[in-house]
Amino acid sequence: MNIILLGAPGAGKGTQAEVICDRLQIPTISTGNIIREALKTGTEMGLKAKSYMEAGQLVPDDVVIGIIKERLAKDDCKGGFILDGFPRTIPQAEALDKMGVVIDKVIDIEVSDEAIIKRMSGRRVCEKCGASYHLDYKKPKEENVCDKCAGALVQRKDDHPDTVKARLDVYHKETEPLKDYYEKQGKLSVVEGQNEIEETTALILKAIEA
Numbered sequence: 001m002n003i004i005l006l007g008a009p010g011a012g013k014g015t016q017a018e019v020i021c022d023r024l025q026i027p028t029i030s031t032g033n034i035i036r037e038a039l040k041t042g043t044e045m046g047l048k049a050k051s052y053m054e055a056g057q058l059v060p061d062d063v064v065i066g067i068i069k070e071r072l073a074k075d076d077c078k079g080g081f082i083l084d085g086f087p088r089t090i091p092q093a094e095a096l097d098k099m100g101v102v103i104d105k106v107i108d109i110e111v112s113d114e115a116i117i118k119r120m121s122g123r124r125v126c127e128k129c130g131a132s133y134h135l136d137y138k139k140p141k142e143e144n145v146c147d148k149c150a151g152a153l154v155q156r157k158d159d160h161p162d163t164v165k166a167r168l169d170v171y172h173k174e175t176e177p178l179k180d181y182y183e184k185q186g187k188l189s190v191v192e193g194q195n196e197i198e199e200t201t202a203l204i205l206k207a208i209e210a
């Protein structure tokens, strides 16, 4: 099954993608993680993306569309995949359609801006593998250490309050119209994000199986 997770930054897409990927045994493709990795290794694409990312702006469509094209061509995507953080604009969604990628379900995780701002301040990510944690809702077993790879947990630069505000503005302007786009294709399911991660997961799995 080919699934898109939609939602504002901080709505829990990354966390939910990890759980669903385990359950359905299909890979998660996170453009954010791919870009952060490129930034760390200092590739040309990483350098191009850096200033946009740090300002909370979207990386240009042609760059992310190129990333996705390359990633979806890999063998592990043949049995299905979860897209986390792509598409984020109408031209990106159109590019997927043009590539002939058939999307089965689009799950929109709804969380209010106020709740997101509160959540983002407690978010931590593993600097090694990208797994996400939260100081209140998803604590690692050992403080500041990743359960999966023992990497250090850090706050993303773009999770700082001013940047979060900019990212929410971009989300409402550029990404939210995708709800309409996929609603018209009959693929959209809306899930209210819950405080408990497991409760949101249950709602998402129900929507996927419907």
Ligand code: AMP
Pocket: 009, 031, 032, 033, 035, 052, 053, 054, 056, 057, 058, 059, 060, 061, 064, 084, 085, 086, 087, 088, 089, 092, 158, 167
């Ligand atoms: P994320 O981890 O998904 O919140 O992505 C972090 C940042 O990476 C975003 O704020 C953008 O700067 C960039 N990014 C990730 N995915 C996309 C996308 N599909 N289109 C444009 N920029 C993206």
